[in-house]
Amino acid sequence: MSEEPKLKFFITHSWSDKAFTQKLGNDLRAHGFEGFLDIYSVKPGDNIPIEINRGLEACDVYIPILSSTSLESTWCEREISAALMLSAEETRRGRPHILPILCEDCANALPPLLKPLLYIQFHNRYDAALEQLLAGIKQLEDKFLPVKSIKSVDVKPAQRDQPHKRSPKTKPSVKPTNPPVKKENRAQAEKLKAMADRLAHERAMIDQIQMLQVELTQAESRSDWNQAIIAGEKILVIAPSDQTVRSKTATAYITRATLARQEKKPKYDQILADANRAIELDPHQAEGYHLRAGGYLDLEFYEHRGDYGKAIADLTQAINLQSSRADYYFDRGQAYANIKDWDHAIADYNQAIHLDPSRELYYMKRGAVYREKGNWGQALADATRASGLPTDAAGFSTRGDEALGKNEYDQAIAFCTHALELDPRDVDAYYTRGVAYNVKKKFDKAVADLSRAIEIAPKLAGAYFSRGLAFNAKREYDKSIADFTQALTLKPKEGEYYCQRGIAYGYKKDYAHAIADLTRAIELEPKNDSNYKVRGVDYHNSGDYVRAIADYSQAINLAPSKSQYYFERAKSYRLKGDRESARRDMTKAVELGNQDAKKMLAEL
Known part of the structure; x- marks a missing residue:
């Protein structure tokens, strides 16, 4: 059935x-x-x-x-x-x-x-x-669905005994034929089929790309750069303009070539081929040019068939894309030194040392160029600096802290980075570098370093406080409040900790907690004009203009040259209805150079 x-x-x-x-x-x-x-x-x-x-x-x-x-x-x-x-x-x-x-x-x-x-x-x-x-x-x-067929009815025996009657003659039935298909209908059907074929092909390509993207991601996660390159190139055959895949595949080529340079017998032609393909895929990745330049330099040094001119051009492009890399300047200095362009070499060594003063090699190479120029005094000074660099992590970490104290943030980061290469658990290096990243507004890096410092030394109050500052800058106020609270648990008499937690509460418009924290900060640091100004802002935002004016006035008494305090007090006077006092404060703020006050003064 x-x-x-x-x-x-x-x-x-x-x-x-x-x-x-x-x-x-x-x-x-x-x-x-x-x-x-x-x-x-x-x-x-x-x-x-x-x-x-x-x-x-x-x-x-x-x-x-x-x-x-x-x-x-x-x-x-x-x-x-x-x-x-x-x-x-x-x-x-x-x-x-x-x-x-x-x-x-x-x-x-x-x-x-x-x-x-x-x-x-x-x-x-x-x-x-x-x-x-x-x-x-x-x-x-x-x-x-078609109508279900009706079951045949059984014929009763009595009916079978009856004589057969001939039915009258009828014309044989003619099976109707389908009308011919019109040309227009056939053309339309072919058009629709072509459309369906094209859509099916596009859908199949989309599915194939998605599967290959999974392969690419998995290869990246296990650092299988050969497989990542294969998956990326397959995707680019189908979707050659996919910028994300182009960038990821370029990174895979760069990483593979970087690892190849570290082998005992590097295959320089393959390294250059990988670098060329990386640049072709993503010309905005500086490391592709740096890697290709390194290939030219290596070929010249080991096989005498490199090209310093091409190396300099590539390193210049890398520097244009990423000017904070000390090694880019150093390598270009090396290329200039090899063609005896001493002045350009020294200029690049100077910049490399400025960005990373922890590298003994940088001083040694610059000293060698000074000797070539006959400048024996500078050559001796560089040799002395090179020999005077620390040899352990603690020494580099201390140098980093000293640089931080002198507001030399790039150098602080460089010293601490070198310290961590020598000792990956140097908590002082993580802390100092995290603080420097905060000042340079690299907040994600700051959070990473300070979190590592906390992991190693969970009772380091300053690390919680500095990480709280980074979270405040990232507008993650609940996290910053939690960090400031932990810092206060460890050091309950730090006025700055209360002030910053109060600022975080203010951003959350929790003015009651903000004012309470600023009040405690003022109790601990009554001569800190900033505390009065911040509490004045909280009073102003909560609608208490009288107390806001009182706090701004106290801040002005402590720091009469700060234009922002007059500007803030003028806003409170204005909302309180005292336009004359508001105009007087705005005028003073303008005299002190406050540009925002100029606009508001015209409205008073």
Whole structure:
């Protein structure tokens, strides 16, 4: 006995909605429905575009899974457009019926083509929506499935005994023939098929790219740079303008070439080839030029077939892209020294030493150039500096702290970095470098260093305080308050700690806690004008202009040359209704050079 016919469905989806689609497919199959779903129907070796095209043409119900991801891609609207055109053909009787499903709350983002269609919202109501979908599909069975055949009726025995009666002669029935297909219809069908083929191909390419991107990410995570390059290049064959993939693949080439330079017998031609490809893929990565220049220098030194001119050009480009790298200047200085351009070599060595004064080699090479120029005094001075550098982590860490005290932040970072190369657990180096990064507004690096310092020395109050400053700058106020609180637990009489926590509370508009902290800061440091100014801001923002004016006045008494204090007090006077006092303070602020006060004075 043959099985009853059932509806066939065709589901399309984006890669990110795979899990939802698989669950939906399982549920539909559990209720007896069949159809095309790529994770079930496509077998190894199948031609994906052809299979998708077959699924679209053979289905009764077309179910596009819509989400923010799918709506951003071009295949969604195109496939639905093709399905609408197919269903409009007379011979298809409305097949496929389009039944969009929203797996996210994205109804407002639907393109005009989809808005008239009745969709089912699965977001946060999966079970109810599934029942709605099943009910809708069952209603379509009457429309698309053939009427069940009527069973033949048994003939009674009495009827079989009756004589056979000849029926009157009738003309033999003529089986109707299908009308010839018009050329226009054939052309339209071919056009639709071509569109479906193209859409299926595009969808297959998208899926292939997404799978390769997973391979690329996994290869990066396990530092398999050969595999990362293979995956990246495969993606770029399909999508050559994908800037993210170009950048990632370039980084893989750079890393592979960097590791190759460290081998006992480097293959310089391969290193240069990798560097060239990295630059071709992402010309904004400075390290690609540095690496290629290093290849030219190495070839000249080891095989006498390098090119100092090309090395200098590449290092100049690297410096233009990233001017904070001491090693870029040093390497260019080396290239200049090799062509006996002593002045340019010394200029580059000077900059390298300025950026990283911890490198003995930099002083030695500069001293050698001074000797070539006959400047024996400078040569001796560099030799003395080189020999006087610390030899242990603690010495470099101390140099870093000294540089920090002199506001030489780049040098502080360089000294501490060298200290950490010698001792990865030097807590003072992490702390000092973190503080320097804070001043240079490199807050993510500051948080990383200070977190490491806290991990090594969990009772270092200054590390919590400095990390709190970084979190404040990043506008992560809950984290900054937590750090300031921990710092106060360790050192409860630090007025600056209370002040900074009060500032964080103020940013959160928790003026009661902010004022309480600033009051405590003033008790501990009554001569600190900044504390009065900050508390004045909190009083002003909470609407207490009288107390705000009193605090600003005290700040002015302690620091009468700070224009900002007059400016802030003028704003409180203005909102209090005392325009004359506001005008007087604004005038004083302008005299002291406050540019914002000029604009407000014109309004008074």
